[in-house]
Amino acid sequence: MIFLIGFMGTGKSAVSHELQKLLQLPVMEMDEELVRRAGKSIPQIFAENGEQAFRDQESALLKELSESDTDYIVSCGGGVVLREENRAILRKYKSTVLLTATPETVLMRAGGDENRPLLKDALSASDIAARMEARSTFYKECAGITVATDGKTPENIAHEIVTNL
Ligand code: S3P
Numbered sequence: 001m002i003f004l005i006g007f008m009g010t011g012k013s014a015v016s017h018e019l020q021k022l023l024q025l026p027v028m029e030m031d032e033e034l035v036r037r038a039g040k041s042i043p044q045i046f047a048e049n050g051e052q053a054f055r056d057q058e059s060a061l062l063k064e065l066s067e068s069d070t071d072y073i074v075s076c077g078g079g080v081v082l083r084e085e086n087r088a089i090l091r092k093y094k095s096t097v098l099l100t101a102t103p104e105t106v107l108m109r110a111g112g113d114e115n116r117p118l119l120k121d122a123l124s125a126s127d128i129a130a131r132m133e134a135r136s137t138f139y140k141e142c143a144g145i146t147v148a149t150d151g152k153t154p155e156n157i158a159h160e161i162v163t164n165l
Contacts, residue, residue: 001071002165003090005142006099007132008078008119009110011149011157015099016075018158028072030061030080037061046117055083062086079118081138090142097161098143103128105150 002019004012016027031042034057038045045054058077065074066089080086090096101109103125111128113119118131140146145164149157 001066001093001095002073002161003076003093003096004074004099005076005081005090005096005139006078007101007106007128007135007139008113008116009106010078010099010101011109011154012075012078012099014154015149015157015161016073018154019073019161022158022162023073025071025073028065028074030058030065030074031077033061034058034077042115043117051117055079059083059086062089066092079135081135081142087138087142094144095165096142096144098139098146099149099157100139100146101149103132106132 002023002025004016004019006012013029016029019025020027034045034054035041038049038057040048042054045057058080062076062080063085065072076090081090106128107125110116110119111123119128145161147157147160147164152160
């Protein structure tokens, strides 16, 4: 099992697909799976059920994956580290990979994204920096491997991860 964690826009999803090519393991995109199960988009889940309901579903899915017999490359939602129960799962794996990026890179990749309720109002790099900072210890405590992604292609990053596994 490989868990990719990191702030929104650090490339978890793109990198998971590059890792799939190298490792021949199935990808589990947690956000996509949660959308599929709920039958509605993430902004709709946040608006209609609230963020905590989304977090409950996210935690249940993470637990389910950690107990699964299938070896997945899991692309986690950026907020998965917010709950201690999730961090306790992620910390157990040396193959929990933290992807990082500067606030400028995140702003360029994902700023104003309507599909990300927590980023759609992020208008500046300093705004994103503050949000990243609030989570940074959570990300670090879960990470077995950390890879900075600025200026690298998803393919480069996937190779770097495989070398470090
Ligand atoms: C979130 C990140 C999103 C998604 C939701 C909340 C967060 O996933 O789970 O919008 O709190 O960081 P990505 O990191 O894939 O954008």
